[in-house]
Amino acid sequence: MGGDAGGHEQALAERGVRKGLGAYYTPPDVVDGLLRMVLDPLLDERAEQGVGAVASLRVLDPACGTGNFLVAAVERITATLVELGLDRVEAAGRAVRCVRGIEIDAATARICRANLKAIHPAGGGRSIVRGDALLDENLVPAGTFDVVVGNPPFLSQLAASTSRSRDDAGRLRTRFGPAVGPYTDPAAVFLLFGLAAARPTGGVVALIEPVAVLSGRDTRGVRGDALAIASLAVLWIAEQPVFDADVEVCAPVLVRGGTAQTTLLVRGRDFRPGPTTNPPSPSAGSWSSLLAALQDLPDRSLLTDGVVGDIADATADFRDQYYGLAGAVIDQPDGSPVLPRLVTSGLIDPGRLRWGERTCRFNKTAYRYPRVELRGLTVPMQEWAARRLVPKVLVATQTRVLEAVVDPEGDVLPSVPVVTVTSRGGREADLWRIAALLCSPPVTLVAAQRHLGSARNATALRLSASDVLALPLPQDRAAWERATRSFAAASGAVDEAAHRELLRASARAMDEAYGLIDDDELLSWWTARLPQAKPVTSDP
Numbered sequence: 001m002g003g004d005a006g007g008h009e010q011a012l013a014e015r016g017v018r019k020g021l022g023a024y025y026t027p028p029d030v031v032d033g034l035l036r037m038v039l040d041p042l043l044d045e046r047a048e049q050g051v052g053a054v055a056s057l058r059v060l061d062p063a064c065g066t067g068n069f070l071v072a073a074v075e076r077i078t079a080t081l082v083e084l085g086l087d088r089v090e091a092a093g094r095a096v097r098c099v100r101g102i103e104i105d106a107a108t109a110r111i112c113r114a115n116l117k118a119i120h121p122a123g124g125g126r127s128i129v130r131g132d133a134l135l136d137e138n139l140v141p142a143g144t145f146d147v148v149v150g151n152p153p154f155l156s157q158l159a160a161s162t163s164r165s166r167d168d169a170g171r172l173r174t175r176f177g178p179a180v181g182p183y184t185d186p187a188a189v190f191l192l193f194g195l196a197a198a199r200p201t202g203g204v205v206a207l208i209e210p211v212a213v214l215s216g217r218d219t220r221g222v223r224g225d226a227l228a229i230a231s232l233a234v235l236w237i238a239e240q241p242v243f244d245a246d247v248e249v250c251a252p253v254l255v256r257g258g259t260a261q262t263t264l265l266v267r268g269r270d271f272r273p274g275p276t277t278n279p280p281s282p283s284a285g286s287w288s289s290l291l292a293a294l295q296d297l298p299d300r301s302l303l304t305d306g307v308v309g310d311i312a313d314a315t316a317d318f319r320d321q322y323y324g325l326a327g328a329v330i331d332q333p334d335g336s337p338v339l340p341r342l343v344t345s346g347l348i349d350p351g352r353l354r355w356g357e358r359t360c361r362f363n364k365t366a367y368r369y370p371r372v373e374l375r376g377l378t379v380p381m382q383e384w385a386a387r388r389l390v391p392k393v394l395v396a397t398q399t400r401v402l403e404a405v406v407d408p409e410g411d412v413l414p415s416v417p418v419v420t421v422t423s424r425g426g427r428e429a430d431l432w433r434i435a436a437l438l439c440s441p442p443v444t445l446v447a448a449q450r451h452l453g454s455a456r457n458a459t460a461l462r463l464s465a466s467d468v469l470a471l472p473l474p475q476d477r478a479a480w481e482r483a484t485r486s487f488a489a490a491s492g493a494v495d496e497a498a499h500r501e502l503l504r505a506s507a508r509a510m511d512e513a514y515g516l517i518d519d520d521e522l523l524s525w526w527t528a529r530l531p532q533a534k535p536v537t538s539d540p
Contacts, residue, residue, distance in 0.1 A: 032072065134189055179225040215291075388420060402440075445526075
């Protein structure tokens with residue numbers, strides 16, 4: 001959601017609607033960088049054709065906020081018209097007619113109109129339409145805009161305070177088709193809206209998106225539909241904080257009807273040109289290959305034999321289970337009866353469960369010893385808990401390497417978004433094999449190649465249950481067994497240094513299991529991504 005990053009953002013926060021709107025206002029340097037990429041080349045091209053060609057440009061911000069993108073676009077168009085001989089007042093008058101904006105919040109829309117009117121009396125007015133771009137059809141004519149640019153709202157579909165209603169989700173699916181599912185981030189749906197609004201030939205769409213849009217499971221349909229009618233000419237990756245939202249962002253630059261042979265990668269808030277790489281195809285499951293090109297991932301060919309799904313089942317829980325636990329979690333180090341421990345992703349390191357060592361947060365509350373009172377759960381939640389209280393592997397998400405621990409006793413309950421993996425044959429030995437496999441350099445490399453960008457930043461991984469089951473098994477089973485023994489020993493090591501050394505021994509053996517003998521480069525790459533040792537919380 002574009003707009004002023006100062007007083008109005010504070011006013012929205014005080015009204016208690018900022019989070020609900022997903023409103024994070026775009027810094028001027030980011031506005032400038034995006035417009036340099038997508039608007040300036042068009043202005044240069046139109047300037048060669050004269051005043052009329054420049055004045056006929058049409059720019060749309062579908063979630064315009066107080067108008068940061070629109071004001072900056074008007075200033076650029078005005079400057080070009082002045083260079084072509086118009087006086088500044090006439091140039092500004094023609095420029096403000098080039099932009100359109102849509103804004104859902106009435107007060108914000110009024111400020112946007114005022115900001116444009118301050119440039120020229122002809123600004124504002126009917127240029128800014130109040131409404132929901134995704135749900136209110138016919139707000140702007142389709143297929144008429146040269147540039148669609150902006151910062152759509154970030155609304156997590158897993159958070160009760162920001163998710164759209166089931167009715168809204170159904171209406172989005174009706175309008176935009178099966179690419180939109182119940183958990184599709186509406187920010188991604190704005191890409192489909194933008195492409196519909198852009199000119200069929202040469203229209204450019206550049207919208208700021210959570211980096212998870214590049215490879216998240218729930219945005220796969222959006223990516224496929226986008227590339228069916230447009231080419232991905234440029235991808236900007238912020239690589240550093242842009243908003244106070246806890247999410248890293250990017251901006252895919254899509255050109256309707258384009259046939260780009262390469263995708264230019266642009267990085268940082270200074271918009272530094274990076275490498276070019278092959279664009280993803282419309283059938284590609286994710287766009288993680290673009291992030292892999294930026295991060296220079298090792299290139300390896302693995303010797304594999306099957307997938308994890310051949311020997312295991314995996315499940316992931318959602319918001320119903322998360323909120324179903326609310327009110328039943330207590331802080332209890334021990335006692336009678338001993339209650340199941342609750343484990344969040346932050347308590348899982350490779351081969352090490354940090355329950356009781358670190359504090360964690362669940363449902364906005366900090367816990368040192370989180371346990372679940374089963375009697376406090378509803379009957380459906382008690383049935384869910386019974387299914388989870390079995391021997392299993394717990395896999396963390398939002399991590400730089402795959403991180404997993406074994407729960408051999410089956411006394412731990414996972415908190416969303418931890419993935420639960422169970423042995424199909426019910427053998428505990430398989431759990432240790434699976435955990436050793438997951439916590440290995442080759443499998444982290446495969447996961448990075450497939451799923452970089454699926455988490456909150458461009459270097460982290462977030463795998464679904466089906467993603468875990470699709471990971472490859474190694475060909476050399478004897479080396480896999482050696483790795484498993486080292487991993488089990490690492491999991492039981494009390495000393496941190498011994499734990500790390502045994503974990504590296506397991507990693508080396510897993511490299512060998514995949515046909516990578518003495519691969520120090522891959523081992524170093526994986527080791528550098530391991531979680532740093534965090535201080536252990538002391539007892540009060």
